[in-house]
Amino acid sequence: MSAHKKKPVPLAVGRSTAQESSSHGSIQISDDSQSVTLSLVSGASAKVLLYGATVVSWKIQERELLWLSEASALDGSKAVRGGIPLVFPVFGPPPAGTAVEKLAQHGFARTSKWNLLGRVEEETEGDKGVRVDFGLSSDSLDDETKAKWPYEFGLIYSVTLRESTLETKMVVQNPGSAAFEFNVLFHTYLRIPDVSTIGVQGLNSLTYRDKTLGGTEHQESSDVIKIASQTDRVYKSAPDAITVLEDDKPLYTVTKTGLNDVVLWNPYSDGAEKIGDWEPKEGYKNMVCVEAGSVADWQTLEQESTWEGGVTHKAHL
Numbered sequence: 001m002s003a004h005k006k007k008p009v010p011l012a013v014g015r016s017t018a019q020e021s022s023s024h025g026s027i028q029i030s031d032d033s034q035s036v037t038l039s040l041v042s043g044a045s046a047k048v049l050l051y052g053a054t055v056v057s058w059k060i061q062e063r064e065l066l067w068l069s070e071a072s073a074l075d076g077s078k079a080v081r082g083g084i085p086l087v088f089p090v091f092g093p094p095p096a097g098t099a100v101e102k103l104a105q106h107g108f109a110r111t112s113k114w115n116l117l118g119r120v121e122e123e124t125e126g127d128k129g130v131r132v133d134f135g136l137s138s139d140s141l142d143d144e145t146k147a148k149w150p151y152e153f154g155l156i157y158s159v160t161l162r163e164s165t166l167e168t169k170m171v172v173q174n175p176g177s178a179a180f181e182f183n184v185l186f187h188t189y190l191r192i193p194d195v196s197t198i199g200v201q202g203l204n205s206l207t208y209r210d211k212t213l214g215g216t217e218h219q220e221s222s223d224v225i226k227i228a229s230q231t232d233r234v235y236k237s238a239p240d241a242i243t244v245l246e247d248d249k250p251l252y253t254v255t256k257t258g259l260n261d262v263v264l265w266n267p268y269s270d271g272a273e274k275i276g277d278w279e280p281k282e283g284y285k286n287m288v289c290v291e292a293g294s295v296a297d298w299q300t301l302e303q304e305s306t307w308e309g310g311v312t313h314k315a316h317l
C-alpha cells in the first residue's frame with residue numbers, strides 16, 4: 001500500500017508514558033498504556049485503543065471524522081460502539097455447523113487486547129505519515145476464546161495517519177498445521193453532518209444481501225444510494241472505491257485493497273432505540289458505516305500462508 005517504508009522502531013511500551021517524535025509527527029502512548037495517539041504537525045490526529053486495536057478518533061484540524069457513541073464502553077468491557085472496530089474471524093452471527101460457531105457476533109478481534117508492535121515513519125510520493133502496528137495471535141488469546149476457535153494465527157494491524165487519509169491494513173498469517181477459513185472487515189463508522197443530505201456512490205448494479213429483508217438478494221439500481229430507513233446490506237464483489245457524497249460533493253472516499261465486499265449499515269431511529277450503548281439515540285443521523293471486508297464468502301488461508309487487505313479513508317475537507 002505504501003511505496004516507501006522504514007523498518008519498525010520498537011516503542012518503549014513498558015514505560016508509563018512514551019512519545020516518539022519526528023519533524024512531521026509524533027506517536028504518544030497514554031499514561032495508562034491503553035491507547036496510542038498519532039499526530040501530524042499538519043493538524044491531523046488519530047487515537048487507537050489497544051482493546052480491539054479500535055481506532056476511536058480521527059481528526060483533521062479538530063474536526064472529528066469518526067462517529068463514537070457517547071455511551072460506548074472504552075474500558076475493555078465490551079466492543080466499542082463506533083470508530084473502527086475490527087471484525088475477524090467471522091462477520092455477523094456465526095453460522096451453526098461451521099468452525100466459528102462458538103464465537104460471538106463479529107468474532108474476537110474487536111474484544112481482544114492487542115499488543116503494540118512498533119512505529120514507522122512513512123513517506124509515499126512526498127505524503128508523510130506516521131504508522132503504528134498492532135499484533136494479536138493465537139498465543140495471546142485467552143484460553144476460553146482459544147478453545148472456541150483452536151487455530152494458530154497471527155494478525156498484524158497497521159494504522160497510518162497522513163494529512164488527509166487514515167489507512168488501515170490487516171495481515172493474517174497462518175503459521176499452523178491446518179488451513180482455516182475467516183471473514184475480515186473494517187467496520188468504519190464515518191461521521192457525517194446529516195444522514196438526509198448524504199449519498200453513497202459506487203455500488204450501482206451490484207448484487208446485495210439485505211439483512212433487513214431476511215437476507216434476500218437484490219440488485220442495486222441507484223447511482224447514489226440515499227439512507228432514509230434502517231439499512232443493513234452486504235454488497236458483493238464491490239469496486240475498490242466508494243464515495244460518500246454530501247449533497248453532490250465528495251465528503252469521504254473509502255478505498256479498499258485485497259477485499260471483496262462492502263457493507264452499508266445505518267440502524268436508523270428504530271434500530272438505534274434497540275442498541276443499549278447507542279447514545280444519543282439521534283446519533284444515527286450523524287453516522288454511516290461503510291465497511292470494507294471479505295464477508296460474503298469465506299477466505300481460506302492455507303498453512304504457512306499470509307493474507308493481506310486494507311482500507312484507505314480519505315476526507316475531502
Ligand SMILES: O=P(O)(O)OC[C@H]1O[C@@H](O)[C@H](O)[C@@H](O)[C@@H]1O
Nearest residue numbers: 105106187211232233263265291
Ligand atoms: O451490534 P454489533 O455487533 O456491533 O453489530 C452492528 C452491525 O454491524 C454491521 O456490520 C452488521 O451488518 C449489522 O447487522 C450489525 O447490526
